[in-house]
Amino acid sequence: MRRFYLPALLLLLLGLAQGQTGTTYITPELQRLIQAGGQNYASVLLRQDPAQALCSTHRNRLPAEVLGPFIEEQRKNIKYPADGKLMGDWKQGEAIFNTLARGNCFSCHVGSPLNIGGNVGPSLEKYGQRGTSEAVQRYTYEVIYNTWAYFPCTVMYRFGVGGLLKPEEIAHVVAYLLDPNSDFNTKPALKR
Amino acid sequence: MGRFWRLAGVILLALVGLLALAQEEVDPFEEAQKQKQQLLELSGGILPTDLIAAQGEELFKAKRGPKNASLEACDFGRGPGRLEGVVGRLPRYFFDTRKVEDLDSRIRSCMINLQGLRPDQIRRNEVVAIAFYIASLSNGQPMTVRPLMPQEKRLYELGEKLFYLRAGPRDMGCASCHVTYVGRRAGVLPYSDILGDKRVASHWPAFRYSNDQAWTMADRIRACYSNLSMPAPDFYSEPIIALTLFMNAKAYGGKMDLPGFIR
Structure with missing residues (x-):
């Protein structure tokens, strides 16, 4: 019994120091393995956030008792554009949606008239049919900013949380999807 | 009764038609097989993988390095010089290096220990060519990786954790x-x-015909990370060996198709 006491205490203290008790996935042994992969590799993998740790632990299927607090936590970290406008300029959104190194949205979703869409995510063809009500804008914005607030542990990037897109840029993508004059809604989607 | 059978026939035909439609999504394995056949016909029976393997064989048998030795004494798990089927047994624990090693890292270890080369003298394309040669001698053999040694079990478990991380x-x-x-x-x-x-x-190592690349599993894993703009683990490093061990053990009993020929 005593043999396990000290390591356990150390682990607990380590967890407390990182402010993520109960949500660490990376054990000291796994940490050593990752460090053996080189500095660059380790610098990204060892910076796992508590939500990523939960998704890793539960292999992307969160149990019921974790789900509520998880979603609440994810909702809290959504930020909005300074001017409060959730729909920006659809032309700028078009560039983000259709660029591999930026939004890369087309790789997984059908709907773009510029690129053949993938089928990892649901089709967004003529997404603008939903109208531009405040509720639709907000939902669309929030799913892009932090998809885990709606679809916990899904593969889609949390664009706002990960710092991949600024709030204003997300608003541009929302406009590309919702603006009735956007090419996304007026031109036919390219399909395989 | 006759009408019933006619109706049944029509339904059957419709189902077959639907199946044909569904199959428009070509199976990547079949597609690669077709490409391989076409290439074989065009080249008169020689595949790019044959050339890489031949180059690897030359490198394997040549006396090189400060110790002026070939790699023929290298033990890939079945004893020195026995190469048949070894790819399906890797990664595994080796007593001489006291490490679990995959095909790439074992080749590298032998280049260091048998030939006396320094790690910085080991060229990646040579390791790949040698891997293709050894792979060509494991074609059709079964995958039999099973973590039994404590070191293998430990690395398998870490590989599994890394896979879900x-x-x-x-x-x-x-x-x-x-x-x-x-x-x-x-x-x-x-x-x-x-x-x-x-x-x-x-089917690793494999030749990717769509962009003319000879890849081992390590290259495949590293490209997966890079495609998602993550830094890749270093060549011959433990994360690569752990992931390979996990995936190969999961493929236990599979028939090796080597060197692989894929899109």
Whole structure:
């Protein structure tokens, strides 16, 4: 019994120091393995956030008792554009949606008239049919900013949380999807 | 009664038609097989993989390095010089290096220990060519990786954990695509079913005909990370060996198709 006491205490203290008790996935042994992969590799993998740790632990299927607090936590970290406008300029959104190194949205979703869409995510063809009500804008914005607030542990990037897109840029993508004059809604989607 | 059978016939035909439509999504394995046949006919029976393997054989048998030795005494798990079927037994623990090693890292170890080369003198393209040569001698053999040694068991478990680990600004991890979205596409190829389809791990090293690349499993793993703008683990490093051990053990019993020929 005593043999396990000290390591356990150390682990607990380590967890407390990182402010993520109960949500660490990376054990000291796994940490050593990752460090053996080189500095660059380790610098990204060892910076796992508590939500990523939960998704890793539960292999992307969160149990019921974790789900509520998880979603609440994810909702809290959504930020909005300074001017409060959730729909920006659809032309700028078009560039983000259709660029591999930026939004890369087309790789997984059908709907773009510029690129053949993938089928990892649901089709967004003529997404603008939903109208531009405040509720639709907000939902669309929030799913892009932090998809885990709606679809916990899904593969889609949390664009706002990960710092991949600024709030204003997300608003541009929302406009590309919702603006009735956007090419996304007026031109036919390219399909395989 | 006659009308019933006619109706049944029509339904059957419709079903067959639907099946044909569904098959428009070509199976990547069949597609690669077709390409291989075409290339064989065009070249008069020689594949790019044959050339790489021949180059590897030359490198394997040549006396090189400060010790002026060939790699023929290298033990890949079946004893020095026995190469048949070894790819299906790797990664495994080796007593001489006291490490679990995969095909790439074992070749490297032998270049260091038998030939006396320094790590910085080992060229990646040579290791790949030698890997293709050894792979060509494992074609048709079964995958028989089974972690039994404590070192292997430990690395297998870490490999499994690493496979499910999500990190980085894109929240990425192997399982997010290769478990959850098997068969779906984000780009040209559907995500392979690494844990369910034994053929997937059993065709490395492989030649990728669409961009003329000779890859080992290490190159495949590193490209997976890079495609998602994550830094890749170093060549010959433990994370690569751990992931390979996990995936190869999952493919236990699969028939090796080597060197692989894929899109």
